[in-house]
Amino acid sequence: MLIYNSQSRKKETFVPLKEGHVGIYACGPTVYNYFHIGNARPFITFDVLRRYFEHKGYDVTFVQNFTDIDDKMISRANEEGITVKELADRFIDAYFTDAKALGIRPATVHPKATEHMPQIISLIQKLMDNGRAYAVNGDVYYRVKAFSDYGKLSGQNLDDLEMGASERLNVETGKEAPADFALWKAQKPGEPAWESPWGMGRPGWHIECSAMSMTYLGDTFDIHCGGKDLLFPHHENEIAQSEGATNKPYVNNWMHNGFLNVDNEKMSKSLNNFFTVRDIAKEFDLEAVRMFMLSAHYRSPINFSRDQISQAHASLTRLYTARDQMAFLLINAPNRPLNSDEEALANHIDACAKRFDDAMDDDLNTADALGALFELVKEANVTLNGESAASIIANAVYTLKDLTNVLGLMQKQADGLPSDIQAMVDERALARKEKNWKRSDELRDAIKAAGYILEDTPQGQKVRQAL
Ligand SMILES: [Zn+2]
Numbered sequence: 001m002l003i004y005n006s007q008s009r010k011k012e013t014f015v016p017l018k019e020g021h022v023g024i025y026a027c028g029p030t031v032y033n034y035f036h037i038g039n040a041r042p043f044i045t046f047d048v049l050r051r052y053f054e055h056k057g058y059d060v061t062f063v064q065n066f067t068d069i070d071d072k073m074i075s076r077a078n079e080e081g082i083t084v085k086e087l088a089d090r091f092i093d094a095y096f097t098d099a100k101a102l103g104i105r106p107a108t109v110h111p112k113a114t115e116h117m118p119q120i121i122s123l124i125q126k127l128m129d130n131g132r133a134y135a136v137n138g139d140v141y142y143r144v145k146a147f148s149d150y151g152k153l154s155g156q157n158l159d160d161l162e163m164g165a166s167e168r169l170n171v172e173t174g175k176e177a178p179a180d181f182a183l184w185k186a187q188k189p190g191e192p193a194w195e196s197p198w199g200m201g202r203p204g205w206h207i208e209c210s211a212m213s214m215t216y217l218g219d220t221f222d223i224h225c226g227g228k229d230l231l232f233p234h235h236e237n238e239i240a241q242s243e244g245a246t247n248k249p250y251v252n253n254w255m256h257n258g259f260l261n262v263d264n265e266k267m268s269k270s271l272n273n274f275f276t277v278r279d280i281a282k283e284f285d286l287e288a289v290r291m292f293m294l295s296a297h298y299r300s301p302i303n304f305s306r307d308q309i310s311q312a313h314a315s316l317t318r319l320y321t322a323r324d325q326m327a328f329l330l331i332n333a334p335n336r337p338l339n340s341d342e343e344a345l346a347n348h349i350d351a352c353a354k355r356f357d358d359a360m361d362d363d364l365n366t367a368d369a370l371g372a373l374f375e376l377v378k379e380a381n382v383t384l385n386g387e388s389a390a391s392i393i394a395n396a397v398y399t400l401k402d403l404t405n406v407l408g409l410m411q412k413q414a415d416g417l418p419s420d421i422q423a424m425v426d427e428r429a430l431a432r433k434e435k436n437w438k439r440s441d442e443l444r445d446a447i448k449a450a451g452y453i454l455e456d457t458p459q460g461q462k463v464r465q466a467l
Helices: 037-055 071-080 084-101 117-129 158-166 205-217 228-246 277-283 286-294 306-331 340-361 366-383 390-407 419-433 437-449
Strands: 002-005 010-013 021-026 059-064 133-136 139-142 181-186 201-203 221-227 251-257 260-262 302-304 452-457 460-465
Touching: 002 251, 021 037, 021 205, 037 059, 037 221, 037 251, 037 260, 037 277, 037 286, 037 390, 059 205, 071 084, 084 277, 117 133, 117 139, 117 181, 117 201, 117 205, 117 228, 139 228, 181 205, 181 228, 201 205, 205 221, 205 228, 221 228, 228 251, 277 286, 286 302, 286 306, 286 366, 302 306, 306 366, 306 390, 340 366, 340 390, 366 390, 419 437, 419 460, 437 452
Parallel strands: 021 059, 021 221, 221 251, 260 302
Antiparallel strands: 002 010, 133 139, 139 181, 181 201, 452 460
């Protein structure tokens, strides 16, 4: 599989650190509001990345954090007169509701910054110990000059950065150099704070992603992804923090999705074109939003408009109609050998499935993969009728189901696992990973009670509807 690595700026053959396993870290939301459609793009893109690796037989550990402490969290909680924790809990719940409606599966782990203070503090301590960080009045800064690789991801040169940043340098912060950034912020009156060797305070934003990714995936891991807007300074700073502390490579592949515009303008509150996923859900089926996102290559810019979503909805309906029609034909289809037209269709289905995988292998080209899917549907519609052999109809239906499942589309009917059952299966996988056998057994019973047969196999859980 080829993946475009933002650091080398070229497509590279993906080689996992550990055969058969992929570790992925995706920057998650700051939970001070409902997430917007710009945020939905990376969540959907990297959910597809994970599904595709699973389709190829990899065991995937997918980590996506919640930033549950930062300036925006504090000011929003103050405005509402609630605690930061209450605010975080509310929008974490909302995240899971909206993500589910968009077909985004829960990650293997969703770590929260506030629950990883020991790991964050110990990472900062390592940087203090080796001279790459310094404390000033309870704040701790990263000493960018002490990390010679700084700028290697974004391709920026430290001298230019210093020039650019010097105008913004606030002499009162006590920073040694303009490009230095905060690892730990001393507590201000009324702010939540944690104990640290440098006094009461809270972590900077960048350090939490370094600490949490390495906690769950190790010092070096396969893929780190996020929106292009996070490449600098967030991801550049993560490299400086992690490699600065461990002296080992941090990430093998950096993946960044392109921007999302709304009606050809950059989305912003001031332009009044800022939509949360909740806003969109009032007007559109969110599965159409997912379809729309996947209709372009993830690195290309994409333009969100009502027309585009309506078109995506129409495409999705074509897929559903084809599938339902085939399922209907299957009920009374004869069991007999294939005739020559059906043999040709069988070859065509194989070719479309291969085209699908080839497209996905080429840096996750979902636009071309969808093209292969529509080709399959078109050929099936032309060939299949009330006389068709059962095995060719079943072949078309199951191939369609298998491939749309990779994209997280057509999750609605009992033909695949309905999303509530899938959510239980996902939660059970997590419970088993954490050796929480009690929860795992409860979920197994709930899945059974809902009419599904569950088997634990060496490849993981196998679930199908009880007939
Ligand atoms: Zn991050």
